[in-house]
Amino acid sequence: MNLEDEIYNRLDALSPSSVALEDESSQHAGHAGAAGGKHYRLTIVSSRFQGLGAVERHRLVYEALGDLMQKGIHALAINAYGPEEF
Numbered sequence: 066m067n068l069e070d071e072i073y074n075r076l077d078a079l080s081p082s083s084v085a086l087e088d089e090s091s092q093h094a095g096h097a098g099a100a101g102g103k104h105y106r107l108t109i110v111s112s113r114f115q116g117l118g119a120v121e122r123h124r125l126v127y128e129a130l131g132d133l134m135q136k137g138i139h140a141l142a143i144n145a146y147g148p149e150e151f
Contacts, residue, residue: 078129083110102139115147
């Protein structure tokens with residue numbers, strides 16, 4: 066399974082109604098950390114985010130991704146929404 070498929074697979078734990086993952090690694094070519102992992106932008110919509118602040122939403126995403134944040138993902142920009150916000 067490639068990295069993107071694994072990310073989508075793990076995010077299923079949040080029961081998302083929508084997930085969009087953009088690989089922005091090419092925009093970071095030459096960046097010191099670019100060789101150690103990929104740069105992504107994530108937009109995710111889930112009822113699990115309802116009533117939570119940004120920090121709590123990001124924690125849920127990081128928990129779902131687990132060790133991928135240390136092996137494979139160098140940077141992750143997260144836009145997390147509840148269904149009523151998107």
